[in-house]
Amino acid sequence: MLTNERRQVGRAVPRIEGPLKATGRAAYAAEHSEPGLLHGAAVPATIARGRILEIDSRAAKVAFPGIVAIYTHENRPDAAWLDRSWQDDTAPPGHTYRPLQNDRVLFDGQPVAFVVADSFENARDAAALIKVIYERDVPETDLSAKLAERYEPPKKRNGISPPPEPRGKPEQAFDEAHVTISADYFIENEHHNPMELFATTVLYGEDGSLTVYDKTQGSQNAQKFVCNVFSLKQDKVTVINAYVGGAFGSGLRPRHQLFLAVMASLDLKRSVRFEMSRRDMFYLSYRPAMHQTVSLAADAEGRLTAVMHDTVQATSRYEDYQEVVVNWSGLAYRCDNVKLTYGLAKLDAATPGDMRAPGAASGLFALESAMDELSYAAGLDPLELRRRNFVHFDQNENKQLTSKALRACYREGAARFGWERRKPAPRAMREGHELIGWGMATGIWEAQLQSAKARVRLSANGQVIVQAAASDIGTGTYTILAQIAAEALDVLVEEVSVQIGQSDLPETSVEGGSWTAASSGSAVDAACLAIRQRLLDLAQKDKASPLKEATVEEVVIRGGHLRLDVDPKASVAISELMARAGETAIEEEGEVGPDAKQMKKFASYTHSACFVEVRVDEELGLVRVTRVVSAVAAGRILNPKTARSQILGGVVMGLGMSLHEESMIDHRSGRIMNHNLAEYHVPAHADIHDIDVHFVQEFDNKASPIGVKGLGEIGICGVAAAVANAIFHATGIRIRHLPITIDKILAGDKTPTDRAA
Amino acid sequence: MKRFDYLKAGSVAEAVSALAAHPKARLIAGGTNLVDLMKYDVEAPGLLVDINGLDLKRIEESENGTRIGALVTNSDLAYHPGINRRFPLLASALLAGASPQLRNAATAGGNLNQRTRCYYFYDTATRCNKRQPGSGCDAIGGVTRIHAILGASDSCIATHPSDMCVALAALDAVVEVEGPNGRRDIPILDYHRLPGETPERDNTLSPGEMVLGIRLEGEASPRHHTYLKLRDRLSYAFALVSAAVDLKIEDGVVRRARVALGGVAHKPWRDLEAESLLVGRVPSADATDAFIARLLSGAKGQGGNDFKITLAERVIRRALRQAAAGTPQLQHEKAIA
C-alpha cells in the first residue's frame, strides 16, 4: 500500500501545463510561424441554398498585389473522389461536405473562395472585395416547418445506438394509467464557441513533408483525413495539437480550415496559415434544434407504467447526423412499457456536430422536465418520484451496470442543497419581489472505453516520459496522465514529462465522449505495468534475486526500487537492474480497448443529480440561478481539482443552454443573425453564483481498468431541466422551449400585474 | 476592413476641418464601436481622425452644472465623485452598460454617437437602409428581438443601444458641438432622431460637426431616481428595455417627473405630455397607469419584440416605484429592488 503522502492519483494537482498557458508560452495552432508564411482567408457564402453563378476577383487582385492565389471551385487542385476518403473517424453517414467542390451552396457561410496572401490583413481584406453572384433557392432552415418530413436515418452513425425496439405495451399502459402527462419540448441550435478560433498552420518541409498545427480533438484523425483526401503517405504528414483552447466537440471532425490550408500549401509548396473568424465559427457546427414529445404514465404509487419519447432532430441535406437522444428515457428509470422513436429532418444548414453531451443534454431536458411534470400530476416530491423509479439495470440492452451510485447522488446532493426544506407547491417560497423555486433533475452519460495506446519510458535516474497521441482540450489530460505514471512508478509528478497531441505518438482515438481519462489513463497504467514486468524479468535473471519467486502482482516500485509489496527488504535498485542489462532506460507500450465479453453483459454510465435554486422576479420575469448542487457518481476521481473544473464548466454551459444560448436564424435567408459573442449570449460572471460540485464514492472495476468513468459531459446533463423545473416551482409557469428568456416567462404569466405603487 | 488614412488631430479646429473636408472621414475616440464596425466592413472611413490627443478629457463642475468633455471615459464618468453626488442617475446608467474593460476605453462622445446593434446593420450581406440608404430594411419581418416598439418607420426599426444616453435624456443634458460654422448647443432630446425616411442619420449633427462635451444643468434628484435595465443576461448585454427616472417629490407630491426609455426606439424615448400626467399627484397606481397608457399608446411590435411592450410597461412601473421610494436600483445588485 502507498502511504497517503505518496499517492499521486486522487490528489488535487494543479494543471502541469498551467504555467505555460498562463504565461503565453503554450503555442496554439495559429501561433506557429516561420519566415515567408502565407495567410489564408475564406469568402463565406451569403446564401443558404443555391448556386454560384460567378466569382469576380478582379477588384481584389488590383487592390492587393500581395495575393498569391485565389482558389474557387473552378480552379482548385484535385482532391480525393470517393466519399470514403473524406469520412473521418467521427463522420456521420452521407456525402461529406467538400470545400470548393462545385458551384452548389449547401449552407450559409460555406466557403466559396479561398484567398492566400502575404499577410493576414491582405488576405482578409482581399477576400472582402471578392464579389460572388448567386442563383438563390428558397432555403429551409426552420425545423418546426419540417416536422412532417421526418425520416428514420437509413444508415446508422458509427458509435451511436439507434433507439431500442419498443418493449411492453406502452400505448395501452398509457391509456389505462392512473396518472399521465404528455408534452412537447423544443431546443434551438446552440454553438460551441470555444475561446480558441479554428486554425491550421501548415509548415511545408523541403522534402514536401507537412507539419500541420491544427485545432482538433484528434491529431491522428486529422492526419488520416489529410492523407486520404490528398493521397499522401502517413509519414509525410505530422499533425500536432499540443494545446487546444477548448472545443466541446466542435474539433472532433476535421474542419474546412484544415482542408483549405493543406490544399494551398501543397499547391503552392509554401507554408500557409488559415485562422477562422468568430463569425466563420458559427457556421461550422452546432447542437441541433430538436422537437421532442414525451409521454409518461404512472400508477398510484408513482411507478412508471409507460414511457414514450419521440424526437425530430435537425440535420443537413448532405449528412444524416445522429445523436443518442431518446434512449436515455428507456434506461433512466424502471419501466416495462417503453417506446422510443427518433427521426431526422433535413435543413439547408451545415451538418450539426457533437456538442458537450450530444443527445443527452437535449434528450434529458425533455425527459427530466416531463418527470417533473409527472411529479406534480402524481402529487409526489420530484426527488421521491425519481427514487421510486430507480433501476439498477439497463433495460434497453438487458444488461447489468458496472456501477450506479445515483442513489448516493440523490441523498448527498439533496442534503447539501437542503432539499427537505422545499415547500411542495409552486409559488410557495418568496423573498422580496422574487419567487424562489427549487428544481432537480437526473443526469446520465455513457462511460466509454476506447482503444488507446501509450508509451512510458523510465530512465535509470528516475525521469519518466509519457507519450500518446491523446489530446488535452483544456480538460487536464496532461496532468492526470502524469499522476498515473508518477504513482505507478513512484516518482514525483514533476519528474514526469507528458508528450501528447501529436499524430506520430502511440495511437489514441479522438478526445471526446468523456473517454480520454479512462482510455489513455488505463493505457499509461498498462505501460507502467509492462515496465514493472520488464524490471522483474531483469531481476529474475539473477539466480540469487530476492524477487526470484515473485509475480508482477506481488512487486511494486518504491523509491527507485523494485520490491515485494509485503516485504520492503526484498528489494533491488532499478538503476542497478538497468546497469546490469546495459540499459539507461526502459520503455514499454500499454494498450487498452473495450472488452467485448464484458460489454455483452455490462453497460456503464456516469450519473448525477443536479439541484438548482432560481429566483424569478414576479413582475419582470427576470431569472437568476442562485444555487446549484451537482452531485456526481463517476467512478474513481483522479484529480479532484481538474474534475471539479469539468463539472463547473458543464454546469455553466448547462445554465447557458437553459437561459441564454440559441442561434437566431432569419428563416427567409437561412442566415444566423447573432453570429458574434455580443449577441449570442453565454453566461457572464454575473449569471453564475454558487456551484457546489460533489463527487460521491463510487467503486467500479469494470468501466475501465483504472476504475475511471469520465467527467467531460456529465456536468451539463440534466441542468436545463433542473432550471426549467425550478422556474416552474417558483412561478407555476412551465417553459418547454429553450432558452428560457424573459419573453417566454412573460408570455406564460397569466397573473394580473401587481399594480400596487 | 478597408484601407484608410489616419490623422492625429492636434486641435479641435484641425479635427473639424478634416471632417468637413473629407466626406468619408470618421472621428475615432475609444474605438470600441467604430473598430468593430470597420472589421465588419460596415464602416469604411477614408480618413480616421484620431481625437484622443485633444483636451476634452475634463469634468468641470460649477454653480450652474457640470460639463463633461467628449473624451472622458465611461469609467471615469461613472466613478466621478461630483457626478455621483449631483447626477447619480447618470453614474448608475453608465455602470449598467457594457463591461469594465469596455467602459475603460469608451468615451462620452463615442457613447453618444455609437451606432445601432441591429443584426442586419452589422451584416453586409443583408439590406439595410441605415448602412446603405435606399437598399431596403431586412430587419422588418426578420429577427427583431432587439428592435423598436416606438417611433419606427417603414425604412428602419432600429434602436439606439446606449444606456448613458437614456440617463442623459432624463436629465435634459445639452450636447455641445463644434463644426465649420462654429459652436452650438443641441438639447439631448433633439440630438438623436427618429429614422423616418433617412435612417442613415442617427442624430442631428451636421456634416463636419463634432461633439466637444455634454452639459448637465439644473438639478436632479439625489434620491428619487433610478436606472432600471432588463436584458438577456445579468450583465454585459444591451437593454431589452431600460428606464431612467428622475422625480422631484415635495410633501409626497410629484413636482417634476422625467422618464426616459432605452432599448425601445431609435432614440432615448421621452414623452413630456405623458410625464405631465404624473406631476401634481402623489405617486399612485392610477397615475402610473395613465402615464403608461399615454407613453405606450403608439407602441407597436415587430413580431419578435412584441413582448417588449409588456416588458416596458412593467419596467416603468417598477422604476417609478423605485424612484418614488427613494430606493434606486444598484447596478452591482442583480436582484431588482
Ligand SMILES: Cc1cc2nc3c(=O)[nH]c(=O)nc-3n(C[C@H](O)[C@H](O)[C@H](O)COP(=O)(O)OP(=O)(O)OC[C@H]3O[C@@H](n4cnc5c(N)ncnc54)[C@H](O)[C@@H]3O)c2cc1C
Ligand atoms: C460587446 C459590447 C457590449 C456593449 N454593451 C453596451 C451596453 O450594454 N450599453 C451601452 O450603452 N453600450 C454598450 N456598448 C457600446 C459602448 O458603450 C460603445 O462602444 C462606446 O460607448 C463607444 O465609445 P468609443 O469612445 O469607443 O467610440 P468610438 O468607437 O471611438 O466611436 C463611436 C462613434 O462615435 C463617433 N464619435 C466618437 N467621438 C465623437 C465625438 N467627439 N463627436 C462626434 N462623434 C464622435 C465615431 O466617429 C464613431 O462613429 C457595448 C459595446 C460592445 C462592443
Ligand code: SF4
Ligand atoms: S432596422 Fe434599420 S438598421 Fe436595421 S436593417 Fe433596417 S434599416 Fe438597417
